[in-house]
Amino acid sequence: MANTSYDVVIVGGGHNGLTAAAYLARAGKEVLLLERDDHLGGAAVSAAPFDGVDARLSRYSYLVSLMPKQIIEDLGLDIELARRRYSSYTPVPGNTAAGLLIDGGDAEATRESFKRMAGSDADFDAMQEFDAATGRLARALFPTFCGPLPSRSEARKLLDDDALWDELIEQPLGQSITRRISDDVVRGVVATDALIGTFTSLDAPSLDANRCFLYHVVGNGTGDWDIPIGGMGVVSRELERAAREAGATLLTDAEVTSVSPAGGVRYVSDGAEHIVEGRHVLANVAPAVLDGLLDGGQSPAVDTARPENARPEGAQVKVNLLLARLPRLNDETVAPEAAFGGTFHINEGYGRLEQAYQEALEGAIPHPMPCEIYCHSLTDPSILPPELVAAGAQTLTVFGLHIPHRWITEENNDARRAELQAAVLASLDSVLAEPIEDLILRDANGRPCIETKTTLDLEHALNMPGGNIFHGALQWPFLEDDAPRNTAAERWGVGTGNPRILVCGAGARRGGGVSGIGGHNAAMAVLEELAGQ
Template sequence: MPTDARRTPAASPDVIIVGGGHNGLTAAAYLARAGKRVLLLERDDHVGGAAISAEAFAGVDARLSRYSYLVSLLPRRIIDDLGLDIRLVRRRFSSYTPDPRDPSRGLLIDGEADAGAARAAFARVGAADDADAWDAFAADTARLAESLFPTLIEPLPTRDEARALVGDDRVWDEFIERPLGAGIDARFADDLVRGVVATDGLIGTFADLDDTSLDANRCFLYHVIGGGTGDWDVPVGGMGAVTGELARAAREAGAELRTGAEVVAIDGGTGEVRWREAGREHTARAGTVLANVAPAVLEGLAASAPDAAREPRPTRDDRPEGAQVKVNLLLTRLPRLADAEVAPEHAFAGTFHINELRTQLDAAFADAAAGTLPDPIPCEIYCHTLSDRSILGPELAESATQTLTVFGLHVPDRLVDAYGNDDLRARLERAVLASLDSVLAEPIADVIATDAAGRPCIEVKTTRDLESALNMPGGNIFHGPLSWPWSEPDAAPATPAQRWGVATRHPRVLICGSGAVRGGAVSGIGGHNAAMAVLEGE
């Protein structure tokens, strides 16, 4: 052990948490409040992981939610339990979708519209017959949300218990047992409406909507049950405000948060963790280790432990695969739309869908599966500053400046190998701007701000960029394949870790990040459930 007392834990920790993302911070706060000695180790020079705010453009006073950007799955109970000062803003406009078949018209979903106005919005894009189906579909997803969301911070229900909670065999069969695409096609007639609904099953997930693997169904479920309503809210102050509060709660409870501490090995049998910090190697041992890293990363760290010399090391084929591109933009003002009847401040206030007809989504998947960048690339856009201008400095906040976050679908990590990361990043920048231009009345380039050096304020993050910056294998934002939020009939959870969905094959190690059962997105659920498993196991 090192002798530098300033850099050595004051006492042997009860729990070591590897990784300082939002789930690790959540677990640290809960466990420290329960009286546990907690040591959290983060390799970066700051905590927060993917849920941070940063000045992305040199000399520009704007702190963007650089990676994660909206909040839906963070339970109110976690906010209240930890005394978090977090404000979330509900967006009036759910979405706007310009019609790629005729960009002079589009579908605006207004949460305050009366029945007549809502029906007229569908009629405007030739989808009047889908208005009633939309309402019925929303009622069914609301049933799923109300039934299943509360279970995410309880011990895992069984599949049969979850089905009984939903209480509607028709809804269960459509969303859980059959491919998502089949249910959407049966419900809706119009290609545009089908696409708007389908995207919730594809965000960060490379999947065919009709695949019997049901990968799209699992992604869809998590996107529509958040908060018991399915709403996605804007965090005031950006994502950094969320993790800043979690870090405060953990520190005030007594957890030790150490940054610049890169873990190099975890011994799952003894609970020993080795890390490098300030050029020196350190070791500590705890009764329990919480891994707030992707399962594939955990296996690499476990394979580096002394007692794992004979364990096979993870290979490239073991890595998960992400399937998206993230583009951050700063604009001098919102661009004019090809659709002159919808105000830009309404269109961009919710989720702005571009080139996401159902047929376009299918074509994009086929292109990417064949190793080709989709053309056009399906995109979803979110404008934080229409809901919260606190992320801008005073001068920018008083101007017409806006931020845009673009999330491009069906861009699997395998395309990095096909094109090379730098080339792919450049291609994606052009593709995303072209996708935007296809529905605007002016080039998006005309309203992109410039940084202190006169460069356009555009930041592109590929899957490989996410892997490098955030240690997410393959750039997978969920740390791996999503799981159903229940235990299957052939599983008989026998330990606290199994009951809470955080077990690993290593006796003293629990997974507490997005790779846990019911992990994914900015939720704190993985951290909460790992902490509950630790406390239950006492």
């Protein structure tokens, strides 16, 4: 490669790195992006995991909530997001004839479902009030996500409701849920948003659950989670197109081996080592990975608010399945198309979630395992070939909670994967009228079309330490009042302590999820700094 000096070198070609590349190249900067894999997109990709079956699943990430409309419009992305009519369905444990169906298109039907499930609609009103409260939080905070960080005091003032701020930001979330809602199942429906990928108790004083909950309910001011038409790979392909058309250089099969504090980046491509220099280096890798790349550890790889010695830990197992059809439910009052049309909660009552956390702390796989299911193909059958659509085939993605990475090692990963897969299927069977395994299609080699990913599998495939889908502990989308704001990187939440090296991925403040926010904000910080020079 003739050119060895760039305005910006981006390490990692996930969707955030592509977002940063597109913005910076559109601003006239010379950008080089380096990706170790043979494809771009990171976790936001579609793949055909089953041999001989043309079913392109959103393999790792599957729904979109946090991607701002501003980014889609700024970059001219051709992305269609479909809203699901049904919010969720939750069977009542131990009662095969009862379940809670929350129908976004029919409030009265939802109220009736509350009555059938709990004998009262009191919690319907309570949940409506809680949703309205989180909606106020979303509308206050989400508009700040693509701008410099507000301070804690400024964010509190934006909400303009001290009681609600204290309830959702200052006090353990479990207190709010149990005070507002009486039924265990309804409490669990609310609580799961606080636990996806986060290993904690809802009453923990760390407030990890609160931060996880916040990012799950603020997206675009509504908290809606939508289906990307064509699969998650469409999001990354559109970002790649935008970056290439803007003039960014995107290299795959280019593994970065070191980053120097002065902006030098070493990488290996085609068996040869190359060295390039960036006026700025953007790390679209986990802060812990960046720390390992920095020469001599001379620069902290994380924001000063984050403990430097904390290794990220994921806490989930993910299972993709291809079924001949939707399974029949124990609850015959609900059609499978409605139950699987939103988020299907299994064994996720509030008490069960807390009990599962305690079981996991003691080293046991929770039984029954709290799980939730998403059926992409009901909303978007385009990910399946016409013959499978005509035959009634459906995809399921199952996310099992409270499965901490600490259990899993290189030596036991295969055995653990099999154990966790069996536990997930058993949890599904507990609410179905037929065994799920009887419906799993076979691939070209006669193997079941089921794929299970442990946290260690994610670490191997995506370079996510500990399989943590957020690249580390989530942070508040605001700065403490006394936090430094002296640099553009500090103001935008992408700093590392080194003015030339910024975080642009999920490890940035406000960076979790498929959003592009980390990439956008790192690009804005670079442009702000360059404008001031």
